[in-house]
Amino acid sequence: MVGSGQLRLLAGTLCAYERDGLAYELQQALVYVDDLLVVGNSMKGINCLKSLLDKEFNIKDLGELRYFLGMEVARAAQGINICQRKYALNLIKDTIFLGAKPYSNPMDSNAKLYEKCGTVFKGPSKYSRIVGRLIHLTHTRPDIVYSVSHLSQFLANPTNLHYQVALRIVKYLKNEPGKGLFYPSQNNTKVKGFSDFDFDWGSDLDTRRSITGLCFSLVTPSFHGRVRDKKQSQGPQQKQNIAL
Structure with missing residues (x-):
């Protein structure tokens, strides 16, 4: 060939x-x-x-x-919609009760997580499995990228507080498990860039480093919850x- x-x-x-x-x-x-x-x-x-x-x-x-x-x-x-609805529903079913109350945001903005917060979690493999599945879900859910990336820093020695935050993200997914990315058929091909950083400098309580995020896109998709149920x-x- x-x-x-x-x-x-x-x-x-x-x-x-x-x-x-x-x-x-x-x-x-x-x-x-x-x-x-x-x-x-x-x-x-x-x-x-x-x-x-x-x-x-x-x-x-x-x-x-x-x-x-x-x-x-x-x-x-109008375009192409990409989501992971079935994957998200399986994650919710395997992790929490389907009747659990959903959260309106993936993580409390006032929460300060660090390596030694809380007590040692006795099921580290369980924590790693949940975080790993959440990482795969970030392909179509940019709204949980920061929270999941933050939790992935504690895979070696998770605590009960880290695990509770992971469960909170799963409960947040209950609001709209079919939310995903929509790529419109008519779109302007322009390079767009975004940046964000913490103004309190040193928000990472373990390393005292600041957090900076950069994002560039050529064709910008929209993020919404409409999806074909098939x-x-x-x-x-x-x-x-x-x-x-």
Whole structure:
């Protein structure tokens, strides 16, 4: 395949390229075990890549992408919505009572967490498992990124207070488990940057360092809670799966 001059393996991503004057076509395939996710800026190039992959590996084309690694994708004329509703509901079910009262924010703004606060938590693996699942959820939930990142600093020696904050984030998810990212079909391609830092200097009580955050985006998605509620069912498959 590489010898055909159409494909290149780059940093674990399979790329296909074709030169047509000054216009370039780029296709990429994200590989996870036996699942492939193909994206690109040309349907002609995508179909060519799928044909080459099918010739080599005998793949099965599942059509447009709807579910991949816990992420649910809904398409509409207005744009594409990506969320992790099913993943969030499973996390809530496995962690807290479904009847627990939800919180309006992921973390108390006045809370000051540090390494030695509270008493030693007797189930560190349980704490690590919850934080790990929350980290995966941050792909589509930027509203919990700071809180989850803060809790991940205490994975080595968690305390009961760290665990309570982790449960609070899960209870916060109960408000809108289907909240996610919406990428509109009509969008201005502009580079936007944001920065934030603590004005009290040294808000980290363990290291006395200040916290600074930077974020840059080329196409800015909106963050909202509307999502298509659609059950997904898949049976056992013998061939490799591919979704566009």
